[in-house]
Amino acid sequence: MVLDLTWRDLARKLADSLEESxxxxxxxxxxxxxxxxxxxxxxxYYLAQDGIPTPWKLVSEVDGKEWLEPIYTDRTLVTQFEGGGVELASGLRSGIPSSxxxxxxxxxxMLELLEVRETDHVLDLGTGTxxxxxxxxxxxxxSQQLVSADxxxxxxxxxxxxxARLGHTPQLRAVDAMAEEWGCTFDRIIASCALPRISGSLxxxxxEGGRLIANLFPPLNHTLVVLDHQPNGCLEGRFHGDGGSFMTARTGTPPKAGDSKGSAYSSGTTSIPQAAFDSYHFQFLLAAHLPGAELQYGSEGSATMRRLVLPGGEWAEATYNGSKPPTWSEAGGExxxxxxxxxxxxxxxxxQPTWDRFxxxxxxxxxxVLWFEEPTGADLWALV
Structure with missing residues (x-):
């Protein structure tokens, strides 16, 4: 009973804070x-501790308030690592979060944007916890109106x-959401995993008349888009100004990485400042036009680097070294x-437009087709 009263009070406080925001x-x-x-x-779940790379501490019900109170705050709780992660000598764990x-x-x-009605049939992608x-x-x-997949x-x-303990019995599917043929249609679809593109099956x-909200263009950028099914059969809508970030959707058929060794190499000077790569809105444009690109940070002596790496192994890098003109180099010929x-x-x-103008x-x-300001305007780009 004490725990029941405690979590309900904490849940109300969480709701209060989300109303204030x-x-x-x-x-x-x-x-x-x-x-x-x-x-x-x-x-x-795991709580991040100080250190590089980040060490994580496992907390559970036996930890009492240390476990319970963070659950009802506005934070993401890591529950799983790729390959289980690595246990450190300190008893902590390191690794790349996967759930x-x-x-x-x-x-x-996202749920507010989705505008779910009581009578809707909903597809929830990325079940997670x-x-x-x-x-x-x-x-x-x-519950029969809901399908959730992971x-x-x-x-x-x-x-x-x-x-089921809470009386909910939706259909749960363990499938590749990018490839699954659902066999039906939904009024509302929400993807809680980052998608490179909207697949044909999705x-x-x-x-018709339905809505899909998804997080697009990982791993370089994570941007929310709200797409409505139009009378002409298109899905169309704007990117949301607040953004949002999810782990990239895992798929049953991941792309093969390439190797740029021995491929064309070129270099020169550039006027792009280092700060450009810290702009989420510039990252958005790069992510849309360089599918699957990853931004890497590095340093060598007094120089700092920003490197874009594509899934096929092609890369381009800018180097910044004090007052010297920035230089760039690339390999892959792409x-x-x-x-x-x-x-x-x-x-x-x-x-320097923000992503909600797209x-x-x-x-x-x-x-x-990505567009700027209006879907029938002058600035339209077909994405690969």
């Missing part, structure tokens, strides 16, 4: 937050058990640096 606006989502025990979905319970403000912001699935189930008239069967199995799962220079010029010529149209054939 204006992420939470609707009474039905507040009710879902107050009545859904997040702690049941994270019986254990988590998402920051509540981001979850609620199942907490978001529970919030959606709370909103719907019946590529990891261990996650869907655990989530199904916790959801596009065809949006019902024009990575030319693309970077071109978009830096466009970005500045248009007063939108996306996905045609019935699957073509992705």
């Amino acid at each position: 204006e992420d939470l606006r609707s009474p039905h989502w507040r009710k879902a937050l107050e009545e859904t025990p997040r702690h049941l979905f994270v019986p254990s 988590s319970s998402t920051q509540p403000s981001l979850v609620i912001r 199942g907490y978001q699935t529970a919030l959606i189930a709370h909103r719907l008239a019946g 590529i990891d069967p261990a996650l869907t199995s655990a989530a199904a058990g916790t959801l 596009r065809s799962a949006v019902r 024009g990575v640096w030319e693309t970077t220079e071109r978009w830096w010029k466009w970005f500045n010529d248009h007063d 939108g996306l149209t996905i045609t019935p054939e699957g073509s992705h």
Whole structure:
């Protein structure tokens, strides 16, 4: 009883804080937050500690307040690492997070944008712990209206058990969400994992008049887009100004990495400042036009580097060394640096626009068209 009273008080305080930040606006989502025990979905998780690379401390129910109180704050809780991570001599763990319970403000912001109605049929991609699935189930008239999917069967199995304890029995699928043929359509689709593009099977799962919200262009940038199914069969909408970040969706058929050894090499000087690579809005343009690009940071002596690496192994790098003119080099012969220079010029010529001035149209054939300001304007780009 004491724990029951404690978590409910903490959940109300979390809802209060999300209302103050204006992420939470609707009474039905507040009710879902107050009545859904997040702690049941994270019986254990990892808290980041000081250090490079980041060491993580496992906390669980036996840790009492240290475990319970962070659950009802606005933070992402890491629950799993790629390959299990590495146990350190200190008893802590290091590794790359592969699953988590998402920051509540981001979850609620997306659910508000999704505009779920009680009668809707919803597809929830990236089940993870199942907490978001529970919030959606709370909103719907019946569990049969909800499908939740994750590529990891261990996650869907655990989530199904916790959801059932709360009286929710949605359909849980352990599938590759990018490739799955759903066999039906949905009024609302929400992806809680970052997608490189909207796949054909996912596009065809949006019902006429329906809405899809997803996080696009990992790993370089993570931007929320809200797409509505138009009468002409297109999915179309704008990127959201607040952004959001999720782990990249795992897939059953990951792309093969290439090798640029022995390929064309070129170099020169550049006017792109180092700070350009810290701009989320410039990163957005690069991520859209250099699919799968990753930004790496490095240093050598007094010089610092910013390197863009593509999945095929092509790369381009800028080097900054005090008052000396910045230089660039690249290998792979794919024009990575030319693309970077071109978009830096466009970005500045248009007063460094934020990503909410852009939108996306996905045609019935699957073509992705990025646009600036208006879908019928002059600035349109077909994405690869």
